[in-house]
Amino acid sequence: MKKMTAATLLISAMASSMAMADESQLGGFYVGANIGMAAPSMTVEDSDCWYNCSAYTQRPTGLTYGLQGGQNIISGNLLLGWVLDYNLASLDESFDYGYGNGTNDDMRIESEFKSAMSLRVKAGVVVGDTAIAVNFGPARAEFESTFVDRNGQLGNPANWDKATYDDSTSGFVFGVGVEHAFSKNLLVGLDISKYSFDAEQKTVIDGPTGTDTGSKLKFVNSLDTFRVSGSYKF
Secondary structure, three states: OHHHHHHHHHHHHHHHHHHHHHOOOOOEEEEEEEEEEEEEEEEEEEOOOOOOOOEEEEOOOEEEEEEEEEEEEEEOOEEEEEEEEEEEEEEEEEEEEOOOOOOOOOEEEEEEEEEEEEEEEEEEEEEOOEEEEEEEEEEEEEEEEEEEEOOOOOOOHHHOOEEEEEEEEEEEEEEEEEEEEOOOOEEEEEEEEEEEEOOEEEEEEEOOOOOOOEEEEEEEEEEEEEEEEEEEEO
């Protein structure tokens, strides 16, 4: 008798939980905006040792903001969905170093994170009007690195004063988030994500005229974000 009572209570609790999920206000299409903190990691390595053979990493932190849109599909206690987001930022940091004569201000590397975009799928569990989900998908971001010769150093290829690499790079993002529907049309979320981008080796500075030599620089970039979002749900 006790076993039957326990089984009945368990079935009743499961049915009640499924009913709560089915009645959740989380489901549907949504669009909105987000704001938060971003911490890129931007590493530049002079693999040809034109300036310095070391790898330098800048790790600025600051504000990021953007837009997102997607869809939540509720099935029982499960949430499935997708989200497309685009974020802007202006996070930069500089590093000064010497070039052969021991001083520390002859050359400068300036690195900046500008924007990131991703398309993610997400899956999680639903309790009432709240869901916890993981998300992952492809991402693309724009980084810029600038090299400045302040004092006209000997060995400077092509006698440049300033050279800039400004381009987009592809990668992957994964994260975890919490979403809560405060009403039929108001959806609020928190998300922590990590982006990893492809390492790229580029010839940024051409060699002297008439030669086929140049300076190949290796770029390795990543990004960590914490964002709060608000969306209108249809």
